[in-house]
Amino acid sequence: MKRILFKSGTLVDPGSGRVWQADLLVEEGRIKAIDSGMAAPRGTEVVNADGCLIFPGCVDVHVHLREPGFEYKETIATGVRAAVRGGFVAVAAMPNTRPVADSAAVVGYVRARGEEEGLARVFPVGALSRGSEGKEMAPLGEMRQAGAVAFSDDGRWLADAQLMRRVMEYARMLKAPVISHCEEPTLTKGGVMNEGITATVLGLRGMPAAAEEIAVARDIILAEFTGCHLHVAHISTAGAVRLVREAKSRGLKVTAEVTPHHFTLTEEAVQGYATCAKVNPPLRTRADVEALREALADGTIDIIATDHAPHAREEKEVEFDQAPFGISGLETAIALVFTELVHKGILNLPQAAAKLSLNPRRLLGLPGGVLAEGEPAELTLIDPEREEEVDPAAFASKGRNTPFAGWRLKGWPVGVVVRGKWIPVRPLPGEGLREI
Ligand SMILES: NC(=O)N[C@@H](CC(=O)O)C(=O)O
Numbered sequence: 001m002k003r004i005l006f007k008s009g010t011l012v013d014p015g016s017g018r019v020w021q022a023d024l025l026v027e028e029g030r031i032k033a034i035d036s037g038m039a040a041p042r043g044t045e046v047v048n049a050d051g052c053l054i055f056p057g058c059v060d061v062h063v064h065l066r067e068p069g070f071e072y073k074e075t076i077a078t079g080v081r082a083a084v085r086g087g088f089v090a091v092a093a094m095p096n097t098r099p100v101a102d103s104a105a106v107v108g109y110v111r112a113r114g115e116e117e118g119l120a121r122v123f124p125v126g127a128l129s130r131g132s133e134g135k136e137m138a139p140l141g142e143m144r145q146a147g148a149v150a151f152s153d154d155g156r157w158l159a160d161a162q163l164m165r166r167v168m169e170y171a172r173m174l175k176a177p178v179i180s181h182c183e184e185p186t187l188t189k190g191g192v193m194n195e196g197i198t199a200t201v202l203g204l205r206g207m208p209a210a211a212e213e214i215a216v217a218r219d220i221i222l223a224e225f226t227g228c229h230l231h232v233a234h235i236s237t238a239g240a241v242r243l244v245r246e247a248k249s250r251g252l253k254v255t256a257e258v259t260p261h262h263f264t265l266t267e268e269a270v271q272g273y274a275t276c277a278k279v280n281p282p283l284r285t286r287a288d289v290e291a292l293r294e295a296l297a298d299g300t301i302d303i304i305a306t307d308h309a310p311h312a313r314e315e316k317e318v319e320f321d322q323a324p325f326g327i328s329g330l331e332t333a334i335a336l337v338f339t340e341l342v343h344k345g346i347l348n349l350p351q352a353a354a355k356l357s358l359n360p361r362r363l364l365g366l367p368g369g370v371l372a373e374g375e376p377a378e379l380t381l382i383d384p385e386r387e388e389e390v391d392p393a394a395f396a397s398k399g400r401n402t403p404f405a406g407w408r409l410k411g412w413p414v415g416v417v418v419r420g421k422w423i424p425v426r427p428l429p430g431e432g433l434r435e436i
Pocket residue numbers: 064096154155156181278279280281307309310325326327
């Protein structure tokens with residue numbers, strides 16, 4: 001079995017909170033040794049990691065891979081390439097495909113296709129309700145057996161409280177979290193952006209923060225009632241953050257994720273009717289962005305997830321009202337975390353690693369997420385000083401819809417270790433050009 005020695009990297013361990021320089025040896029898919037001045041045994045691939053941060057492999061708990069059914073937007077093959085290029089070793093695939101992943105057959109298909117690609121690992125999320133239509137429960141037990149790591153009707157909120165209660169009771173028995181897309185639909189009907197001053201100026205119909213907050217409040221109450229682990233997807237408002245903070249203070253099993261676009265941009269990004277900034281939940285106000293950053297720093301928000309939502313160019317190049325919601329996020333996420341959070345002192349390195357690796361793994365019940373001998377050797381190497389302009393034309397994803405095109409960001413992934421392989425994606429700090 002292949003050995004890989006990473007020389008002189010800066011290890012970031014969210015488990016212990018330590019940051020230190022050392023060599024790290026990978027053997028048989030595990031971290032064999034961490035030490036200084038290690039000699040490479042014969043037949044070892046040596047990677048000069050001087051100037052690189054070594055995180056436990058980053059996991060994105062919220063992506064849309066679009067297969068089956070919407071292969072013109074993305075496929076599992078292109079999606080896992082985008083993941084690796086973005087520094088992620090694993091992704092959780094949302095079930096809003098065609099057909100919806102509401103059966104063991106579709107869940108099993110997504111899992112198997114991910115395995116076939118042999119790059120980033122793909123963990124399917126099963127639907128809560130049949131067709132995600134919110135009427136009848138989906139077969140959660142069968143999907144769990146087929147490899148579902150969580151359940152969600154992402155794209156919609158399960159408005160029927162009795163059905164949500166039953167689903168949460170099952171999910172609890174199956175030891176899987178329910179991931180909720182919190183949006184009370186009567187308040188958002190016809191809305192295309194955040195409700196507020198910018199929507200008024202642009203003459204666009206708004207979606208109020210209250211729609212998210214009502215949904216979060218109900219779901220927290222049902223999580224307490226059932227004992228189910230509730231995970232709030234793409235949290236975006238100050239009020240929703242307050243609700244999650246309060247629930248956590250009472251010891252409830254409630255976690256939350258935020259996307260890079262929500263902690264970076266405000267509703268003003270929509271000005272000029274920019275469909276690349278049309279996303280659900282919508283980009284909010286400066287005060288919301290500040291609240292999200294505070295919640296990342298104080299631990300209220302556990303996870304950074306992309307909500308990678310690729311769409312075809314023709315679909316986005318239409319009138320604002322007609323364009324689909326979604327941003328292609330996998331290939332800019334880590335650079336946004338570094339530029340907006342780490343370099344600005346909002347998160348320290350172990351906190352950033354916790355939100356990109358350890359906490360996502362805990363949510364999905366995956367091992368790893370810490371750097372210690374004997375642990376699974378999934379790693380993400382990052383050059384924190386590398387500056388690069390976002391170029392959607394270079395994306396591995398089919399979805400090039402991003403509001404960050406042309407942004408100069410600092411701190412990029414340079415490669416990952418997954419399935420025992422070292423996959424470089426950008427030049428190492430001390431090296432010339434080297435691409436996949
Ligand atoms: N986030 C989005 O704007 N779109 C997602 C759906 C979702 O995550 O709710 C999609 O599937 O396109």
